[in-house]
Amino acid sequence: NYILAIESSCDDTSAAVLRNNNVLSNVVASQKIHEEYGGVVPELASRAHQQNIVPVINQALAKANIDKKQLSAIAFTRGPGLMGSLLVGTSFAKSMALGLNIPLIEVNHMQAHILAHFIQDKDMAPPKFPFLALTISGGHTQILKVSDYFEMQVLGQTLDDAVGEAFDKSAKILGLPYPGGPLVDTYAKDGNPLAFEFPIPKVNDLNFSFSGLKTSILYFVQRKTKENPNFIAENLADICAAIQHTIVTIIMRKLKKSVKLTGIKTVAIGGGVSANSGIRKAILDAETNLGWKVHIPKFEYCTDNAAMIGIVGYLKFKKRLFAEQDVTAKARYTF
Ligand code: ATP
Ligand code: FE
Numbered sequence: 130n131y132i133l134a135i136e137s138s139c140d141d142t143s144a145a146v147l148r149n150n151n152v153l154s155n156v157v158a159s160q161k162i163h164e165e166y167g168g169v170v171p172e173l174a175s176r177a178h179q180q181n182i183v184p185v186i187n188q189a190l191a192k193a194n195i196d197k198k199q200l201s202a203i204a205f206t207r208g209p210g211l212m213g214s215l216l217v218g219t220s221f222a223k224s225m226a227l228g229l230n231i232p233l234i235e236v237n238h239m240q241a242h243i244l245a246h247f248i249q250d251k252d253m254a255p256p257k258f259p260f261l262a263l264t265i266s267g268g269h270t271q272i273l274k275v276s277d278y279f280e281m282q283v284l285g286q287t288l289d290d291a292v293g294e295a296f297d298k299s300a301k302i303l304g305l306p307y308p309g310g311p312l313v314d315t316y317a318k319d320g321n322p323l324a325f326e327f328p329i330p331k332v333n334d335l336n337f338s339f340s341g342l343k344t345s346i347l348y349f350v351q352r353k354t355k356e357n358p359n360f361i362a363e364n365l366a367d368i369c370a371a372i373q374h375t376i377v378t379i380i381m382r383k384l385k386k387s388v389k390l391t392g393i394k395t396v397a398i399g400g401g402v403s404a405n406s407g408i409r410k411a412i413l414d415a416e417t418n419l420g421w422k423v424h425i426p427k428f429e430y431c432t433d434n435a436a437m438i439g440i441v442g443y444l445k446f447k448k449r450l451f452a453e454q455d456v457t458a459k460a461r462y463t464f
Pocket of ligand 1: 138139209210238265266267268269292293294296297308309310311312314400401402404405406431432433
């Protein structure tokens with residue numbers, strides 16, 4: 130079967146076509162408009178989705194060499210995300226499924242970040258159940274126990290900022306453009322992670338907190354800039370390396386704790402921040418040093434993309450888990 134998947138939860142408009150668990154195309158249109166505002170502007174995001182959605186879907190179909198009449202179902206992101214953005218993809222998916230008279234499949238975006246590991250890949254086998262999933266993105270930070278495709282239990286999550294926010298807000302303090310996460314990663318490569326030290330927050334259980342880190346970086350930078358106005362420019366690589374090192378340390382401590390508590394040593398990461406090289410390296414090292422089996426998605430399936438929506442579509446299609454035509458978008462969508 131062929132499934133068309135549509136993702137429009139935040140600021141990327143994406144469409145993909147899958148044949149079973151194989152990705153035939155995965156087109157992503159990123160919105161540049163938000164850069165000048167230093168963050169995603171919801172109203173502008175939904176307008177851009179309106180403009181992008183038809184060309185992006187047409188491109189995905191063309192790249193897959195599929196006519197829309199061949200489609201078996203349409204999967205779409207129902208939430209969580211920005212309501213105005215979700216509405217565009219949801220309404221479009223509903224109309225198209227109605228027009229083609231094929232089933233509609235609703236997908237939870239965060240579940241998709243995890244189930245992206247089940248996309249067919251010649252180099253990598255999917256994780257075996259049960260496994261621990263770490264989802265780190267612009268809006269979420271969670272550790273889950275995944276017992277089956279749709280049986281997931283949250284073990285811990287952030288009490289304030291998400292990891293992606295921690296990266297982006299730190300980058301903003303350093304005067305880097307939005308989204309700054311990938312830039313911190315790039316500069317960190319040339320820096321000394323131990324050049325500066327930022328405090329590790331004390332949070333009980335398996336939960337996270339990142340808002341304190343942002344504050345301590347702000348005070349640190351303000352203090353240093355008073356002494357030397359060029360402090361940031363002269364130490365950018367070291368500051369970025371130290372920030373990244375702190376974030377990686379926080380994440381790895383919680384992951385180790387989760388492995389200890391559950392006895393599960395298979396760990397899969399997902400979400401946009403799993404593109405971070407420091408996190409990827411730390412997880413890979415754990416495979417060598419701690420005997421974990423780790424799963425790291427390909428870059429293109431880490432950040433927001435429709436292929437991950439499509440794999441959930443395929444898994445639900447097999448179980449005949451279809452949505453009704455009156456299904457509505459959900460900005461807050463927990464599972
Ligand atoms: P959610 O999935 O929670 O709805 P989102 O869709 O906005 O949020 P993603 O697209 O999954 O988030 O991830 C985007 C986030 O990932 C941004 O905060 C961005 O800065 C961060 N990010 C991407 N690449 C890197 C990197 N190499 N290092 C650090 N952060 C990164
Ligand atoms: Fe996402």
